Amino acid sequence: MPVITCIDDLKRLHKKRTPKMFYDYAESGSYTEQTFRENTSDFAQLRLRQKVAVDMSGRSTASTMIGEDVAMPVALAPVGLTGMQHADGEILAAKAAEKMGVPFTLSTMSICSIEDVAEHTTKPFWFQVYTLKDDDFMNRLFERARAAKCSAIVITVDLQIMGQRHKDLKNGLSAPPKLTPQSIANMMTKVQWGLGMLQTKRRFFGNIVGHAKGVSDPSSLSSWTAEAFDESLDWKRIAKFKEMWGGKVILKGVMDAEDARNALAVGADAIVVSNHGGRQLDGALSSIRALPSIVDAVGDKIEVHMDSGIRSGQDVLKALSLGAKGTYVGRAFVNGLGAMGEAGVTKSLEVIQKELITTMGLVGERTINDLGRHNLLIPKGFEGDWVD
Numbered sequence: 001m002p003v004i005t006c007i008d009d010l011k012r013l014h015k016k017r018t019p020k021m022f023y024d025y026a027e028s029g030s031y032t033e034q035t036f037r038e039n040t041s042d043f044a045q046l047r048l049r050q051k052v053a054v055d056m057s058g059r060s061t062a063s064t065m066i067g068e069d070v071a072m073p074v075a076l077a078p079v080g081l082t083g084m085q086h087a088d089g090e091i092l093a094a095k096a097a098e099k100m101g102v103p104f105t106l107s108t109m110s111i112c113s114i115e116d117v118a119e120h121t122t123k124p125f126w127f128q129v130y131t132l133k134d135d136d137f138m139n140r141l142f143e144r145a146r147a148a149k150c151s152a153i154v155i156t157v158d159l160q161i162m163g164q165r166h167k168d169l170k171n172g173l174s175a176p177p178k179l180t181p182q183s184i185a186n187m188m189t190k191v192q193w194g195l196g197m198l199q200t201k202r203r204f205f206g207n208i209v210g211h212a213k214g215v216s217d218p219s220s221l222s223s224w225t226a227e228a229f230d231e232s233l234d235w236k237r238i239a240k241f242k243e244m245w246g247g248k249v250i251l252k253g254v255m256d257a258e259d260a261r262n263a264l265a266v267g268a269d270a271i272v273v274s275n276h277g278g279r280q281l282d283g284a285l286s287s288i289r290a291l292p293s294i295v296d297a298v299g300d301k302i303e304v305h306m307d308s309g310i311r312s313g314q315d316v317l318k319a320l321s322l323g324a325k326g327t328y329v330g331r332a333f334v335n336g337l338g339a340m341g342e343a344g345v346t347k348s349l350e351v352i353q354k355e356l357i358t359t360m361g362l363v364g365e366r367t368i369n370d371l372g373r374h375n376l377l378i379p380k381g382f383e384g385d386w387v388d
């Protein structure tokens, strides 16, 4: 195994080993990619307050998210097409998460199905749903998630329509990949990836094909997605989804204090401050900048989680210090998966955990609960001084 010291090392291997179409799908944001870039660069604006001569022995990253014990408050975010980054990608990532003791979230748009992941894991995972028009299909998804013993539903509320990612259009992104002279030439250089794909039967959208009405073969999927997403979504409908599911609900994609209060009013168990990794509203604030005002608005009444831009344990520590009770990583674990399959996901989580526990010591804290704004040097105007 090559020496891996940070997430960037995994990213370089991911790029080398995975077809361009799928690497680009992960490593891009919508339109100008401003929000995608600022999600990571704004973390660097926050500095850490160094403390010395503080007893740092016996440190632990253990915590809880929505009442579940976690080895560190870092969950795997729902990522569509994970099974195209590496054969059986969702199963491998879920297994790595389970062994590490962190939550795994399966995307509706996964390649491996809910049942596939349940069959290969022993602990409950979380299932992410989009807010679709078809109640029958939503009910069936909830039933399948219940049968698979999922312990929470993550409802993604920031994708009723899709932001455009230029590279996906240029690459002709599809699952399975369309065979064009360019894509064939590129895939021929990704031998391990290709062998894995030949050996698995999981190459289509496992939660949808054969389950959604009128989608029995993958070629009709694009028309299904165009029709299935609900532009008329409102808070009443979100409350209805909560009722249909009947269990714990996490609302993902909240970037505004007023929306956070609405999420509280519909009875969500947690919210995720997220701009979808910069893949939806280009020009939105970075998540780390949006976090403090949302924590101030609802943080004492509902668990506030955060994602978008986390590439290190230091980033996790900064989000927790600003008041997040949990975080998620998307690309950071996908880089590991594309680089080295399950071992790569494990490596990415180990890298983050090691960075987190080391940084906790250097800022003088022993437990996750002790972290707070006192651990940070926050530049004046970090949240932005915007005209009302």
Ligand SMILES: Cc1cc2nc3c(=O)[nH]c(=O)nc-3n(C[C@H](O)[C@H](O)[C@H](O)COP(=O)(O)O)c2cc1C
Binding pocket: 025, 026, 027, 039, 077, 078, 079, 080, 107, 108, 109, 128, 156, 252, 274, 275, 276, 277, 278, 279, 307, 308, 309, 310, 328, 329, 330, 331, 332
């Ligand atoms: C390749 C890719 C696919 C994604 N697919 C989904 C998805 O199916 N559902 C969803 O709610 N979020 C999806 N997201 C957003 C992630 O859940 C998460 O919000 C984002 O990756 C966090 O940013 P980060 O990648 O900088 O950690 C996706 C993100 C990426 C990078």
